[in-house]
Amino acid sequence: MRDFGYQRAHDVPGAVALLGADPDARYLGGGTNLVDLMKTGVERPALLVDVRELPLDGIESTDDGGLRVGATVTNSDLAAHPEVRRRYPALAEAVLAGASGQLRNMATVGGNLLQRTRCGYFTDLSKPCNKRTPGSGCSAVEGEHHNHAILGATAHCVAIHPSDMGVALTAFDAVVTYETVDGPGQSPLAEFYLPVGETPHLETALPPGALITGVTLPPAPVAARSRYRKVRERASYAFAIGSIAGALDVRDGVVREVRVAFGAVASRPWRAREAERVLTGGPATAEAFAAAADAELAAAEPLADNAYKVTLTRNLVVALLTELTEEAAR
Amino acid sequence: MAPSTSSALTLNINGEKHTLTVDHRTTLLDALRERLDLTGTKKGCDQGQCGACTVLMDGRRAVSCLQLAVAAEGREITTIEGVADGDRLHPVQQAFLDLDGLQCGYCTPGQICSALGVIQEHAAGWPSAATTDVRPEAGVPELTAEEIRERMSGNLCRCGAYVSIVQAVAEAARAEEESA
Structure with missing residues (x-):
């Protein structure tokens, strides 16, 4: 590991100023991803600015009925919060589906959004990877890619974003807020992750040196009936090979409002807007759910060894929306 | 000027204060085992995947292999050595x-x-x-x-x-x- 300086920040302007002074500096939150990547040499910061003690650890209701979650709130505290569980249950379920109890106690909301892909080539310094070393090539396109992207990928990178939390946040139109030396800014999560294109190393719309200060969830009554479902290769403590966050408002068998987002299919949490469009105003039946999934997944471009994800994701849509429809009928 | 790459710090472990100087790269796990002779905490994968290095920080479980020692200053750390009440097992x-x-x-x-x-x-x-x-x-x-x-x-x-x-x-x- 490269040796590095360490500074503990006590206020947001101080943290932003410290980082802005050094292009090789990184913010340290829970460290569950960054420290791991520093051990393997993927990340080589010259300075860590520890932001864990910043006063960004609150979860508050907003005046319009949404929730504002501070960037240093731990995954555990987010998932345990009564208002998250009551108003956005799929978000609590998504967080609980990720990592282990120990890691959720350490990991923060801001860090979760900025965690890097778990593509094995990204973390293997002996292999080409455009995300790690721009222009070196993508090893996964022709290599081990059974858990890589089916949507939105390019020949330059087929890695997926590993977050569970981000999938639920995307379904609920969360907005990321941040601070820079030039003042605050915000970005809807739907626009936060950049398209892969030819620059997979450029991952987010955050300006250089920006510090995520929190995530705002707008009010979403539909989210009160929501769920997160995750498929993985063992029963617990593994990254998704497919996941879905869904919310449904169905009355008299008709879909009034629906939210759907997929995980483990793209470089970012994937909001299934086409599926939502097809479903809204139509019947809440398994056939309609399958047709909506097909409409969304028509754009899928699976690789040689991950076409199973198209079927898996389709099945998740049908299963989750059917479950939500049955819950509504009870 | 390049920032210092080590720090003097005090760690609060099992109710006792330990003062030491660490290279910033030192994890809490390595500080416990290699510097403070608290070898009850075990190193398994060293990547946060196996849980062998689990300790409690401010009462909450955490993996000490992904916790930098320098970032643990000010936290109350409990290791397996601090779990029993003298000779009486927890x-x-x-x-x-x-x-x-x-x-x-x-x-x-x-x-x-x-x-x-x-x-x-x-x-x-x-x-x-x-x-x-x-x-x-x-x-x-x-x-x-x-x-x-x-x-x-x-x-x-x-x-x-x-x-x-x-x-x-x-x-x-x-x-x-x-x-x-």
Whole structure:
């Protein structure tokens, strides 16, 4: 590991100023991803600015009925919060589906959004990877890619974003807020992750040196009936090979409002807007759910060894929306 | 000027203050084992995947291999050495002994620290991925074997003593509830 300086920040302007002074500096939150990547040499910061003690650890209701979650709130505290569980249950379920109890106690909301892909080539310094070393090539396109992207990928990178939390946040139109030396800014999560294109190393719309200060969830009554479902290769403590966050408002068998987002299919949490469009105003039946999934997944471009994800994701849509429809009928 | 790459710091471990100078690259795990002779905390994968290095930080379980020592200053750290009350084993330790919740024992300090966290988290009403309904109105889920397996899934045991580990955690949680 490269040796590095360490500074503990006590206020947001101080943290932003410290980082802005050094292009090789990184913010340290829970460290569950960054420290791991520093051990393997993927990340080589010259300075860590520890932001864990910043006063960004609150979860508050907003005046319009949404929730504002501070960037240093731990995954555990987010998932345990009564208002998250009551108003956005799929978000609590998504967080609980990720990592282990120990890691959720350490990991923060801001860090979760900025965690890097778990593509094995990204973390293997002996292999080409455009995300790690721009222009070196993508090893996964022709290599081990059974858990890589089916949507939105390019020949330059087929890695997926590993977050569970981000999938639920995307379904609920969360907005990321941040601070820079030039003042605050915000970005809807739907626009936060950049398209892969030819620059997979450029991952987010955050300006250089920006510090995520929190995530705002707008009010979403539909989210009160929501769920997160995750498929993985063992029963617990593994990254998704497919996941879905869904919310449904169905009355008299008709879909009034629906939210759907997929995980483990793209470089970012994937909001299934086409599926939502097809479903809204139509019947809440398994056939309609399958047709909506097909409409969304028509754009899928699976690789040689991950076409199973198209079927898996389709099945998740049908299963989750059917479950939500049955819950509504009870 | 390049920033200093080491710091003098004080770590609060099992109620005792330890002052030492560490290279910033030092993890809490390595500081415990290599610098402070607290070798009860074990190094398994060193990547946050096996749970052998689990300790409690401010009462919450955490993996010490991904925790930089310098960032642990100011936190209250409890390691396996601080779990018993003198010669009297903690009920979680006693349950692991009574129910054979181990074979080789290497993962056991991490299992026990994790179990302490699980019992506290459950007592605080936290749901888990095994909880059918996470909404607060649904109440606190019963600490079933399925709940324990999910909540303990961050602790691997290569001997495969999981069946007894689940029984030991259930027994310890039951004993704790009775004494509360």
